[in-house]
Amino acid sequence: MGKYDLNPRLIERPPLYPRRHEDRISGALQRLQTGEWTRLEGAPDTEAALQAYHGGGEIWYVASGTAAIQSLLLGHGIGPGDEVITTAYTWGATVSAVLSVGAIPVFADILPDVPLLDPESVRENITPNTKAILAVHLFGFPCDMRSLRGVADEAGLFLFEDGSQSHGATLNGKRVGRFGHGAAFSCMALKPLAGTEGGYAVFEDSTAAERAYLHGKHPRGLNPDRLAQWEDSRYLDALQLAMRPCAIGAELVKAGLASLDEENAARRENARYLRGLLADLPGVDLDPEPDSSAPVYHLLSIRLDPDRIAPEEALIRLQDTGLGAFLYIPTPLHQLPRMNWAAYDGPPVFWHAYLRESGIDYQAQSLPNTEARSRETFQLGWNWIEPNPVAMQQIRNVLGLL
Numbered sequence: 001m002g003k004y005d006l007n008p009r010l011i012e013r014p015p016l017y018p019r020r021h022e023d024r025i026s027g028a029l030q031r032l033q034t035g036e037w038t039r040l041e042g043a044p045d046t047e048a049a050l051q052a053y054h055g056g057g058e059i060w061y062v063a064s065g066t067a068a069i070q071s072l073l074l075g076h077g078i079g080p081g082d083e084v085i086t087t088a089y090t091w092g093a094t095v096s097a098v099l100s101v102g103a104i105p106v107f108a109d110i111l112p113d114v115p116l117l118d119p120e121s122v123r124e125n126i127t128p129n130t131k132a133i134l135a136v137h138l139f140g141f142p143c144d145m146r147s148l149r150g151v152a153d154e155a156g157l158f159l160f161e162d163g164s165q166s167h168g169a170t171l172n173g174k175r176v177g178r179f180g181h182g183a184a185f186s187c188m189a190l191k192p193l194a195g196t197e198g199g200y201a202v203f204e205d206s207t208a209a210e211r212a213y214l215h216g217k218h219p220r221g222l223n224p225d226r227l228a229q230w231e232d233s234r235y236l237d238a239l240q241l242a243m244r245p246c247a248i249g250a251e252l253v254k255a256g257l258a259s260l261d262e263e264n265a266a267r268r269e270n271a272r273y274l275r276g277l278l279a280d281l282p283g284v285d286l287d288p289e290p291d292s293s294a295p296v297y298h299l300l301s302i303r304l305d306p307d308r309i310a311p312e313e314a315l316i317r318l319q320d321t322g323l324g325a326f327l328y329i330p331t332p333l334h335q336l337p338r339m340n341w342a343a344y345d346g347p348p349v350f351w352h353a354y355l356r357e358s359g360i361d362y363q364a365q366s367l368p369n370t371e372a373r374s375r376e377t378f379q380l381g382w383n384w385i386e387p388n389p390v391a392m393q394q395i396r397n398v399l400g401l402l
């Protein structure tokens with residue numbers, strides 16, 4: 001019996017993340033040394049590199065993933081009273097971005113086996129006020145974009161992707177980000193494509209991109225030739241939400257593209273190896289990979305047999321093992337107190353005016369798969385960006401404690 005079987009602890013550590021190799025940081029250093037980080041023209045080189053990576057689209061590199069989602073919504077004219085169907089099993093910013101433009105998040109359920117929107121549930125939630133579907137490729141797993149596109153097209157809706165955890169994930173060999181009318185990605189420091197803080201939007205329609213600029217770009221930051229061609233440019237004024245990106249972070253993102261696919265492949269390889277090792281551990285399961293996909297594994301989600309152990313209990317047992325397990329979404333978003341405008345008695349929340357007007361009642365809603373996932377899973381950070389079978393064996397041994 002090896003020492004990990006007697007006293008399971010994670011001895012191996014994930015590589016430093018994000019990578020800090022010389023070739024990764026030289027562009028950022030140069031910006032600092034030359035003072036070019038003070039320039040306000042945005043990040044055209046990074047946008048060009050992202051456009052090449054995504055095989056087209058109009059890219060706008062902005063301050064955050066949240067700003068990228070806001071820009072998609074604003075650019076497509078989505079605002080007060082418009083309903084956006086999305087998931088309650090996501091990072092809160094997906095939904096706060098919707099609330100921030102006055103739109104109403106409507107929650108469809110997720111599928112039973114993966115943390116991704118169920119296209120049938122999306123269809124059932126369409127009303128005359130629905131304007132868009134916002135699909136989230138959570139934990140690096142791509143949603144079923146073909147079915148979602150079918151639902152969107154049938155009802156004449158926009159389809160957007162929140163790819164903040166899934167840069168480089170593919171479906172049928174095509175990278176996420178260009179399956180709908182637009183996509184948003186976060187590039188904050190822990191994401192698969194990491195800057196300092198930052199994010200970017202991918203637009204398929206240049207008019208929508210320009211309308212987004214109206215809200216988030218100062219006229220001084222726009223190229224005069226481009227302005228001359230833009231029909232609505234006379235409306236551009238000083239009333240901007242600051243979506244301006246950090247030039248240093250943009251350099252890190254541009255450099256990070258060079259190793260993104262390789263890092264993603266290692267994340268995947270490690271997860272698949274661990275999946276094999278877990279086969280003999282009953283009641284501890286990884287989500288199945290969606291059909292025809294190459295997921296990214298931003299986080300690794302572990303599902304526990306609810307008859308055996310609750311995640312909170314599992315985390316207590318695992319706390320001294322070095323595994324770094326946590327509950328990523330302990331409460332699905334539709335159950336958060338600040339969504340419950342009717343019973344809320346805390347400090348004022350601006351979006352309640354819109355929710356009250358729409359009459360939506362999140363408390364009355366039941367999302368069985370979403371709620372079950374919050375009760376039955378916990379997550380691990382998954383920055384295993386180099387293949388490491390030894391670490392996977394140690395993780396297996398630690399999970400054997402459950």
Ligand SMILES: Cc1ncc(COP(=O)(O)O)c(C=O)c1O
Pocket residue numbers: 064065066067090091093094136138162164165185186187188198199
């Ligand atoms: C799914 C998802 N959407 C949106 C965001 C918001 O991105 P940011 O924090 O860069 O605003 C994040 C991450 O933080 C995220 O994970």
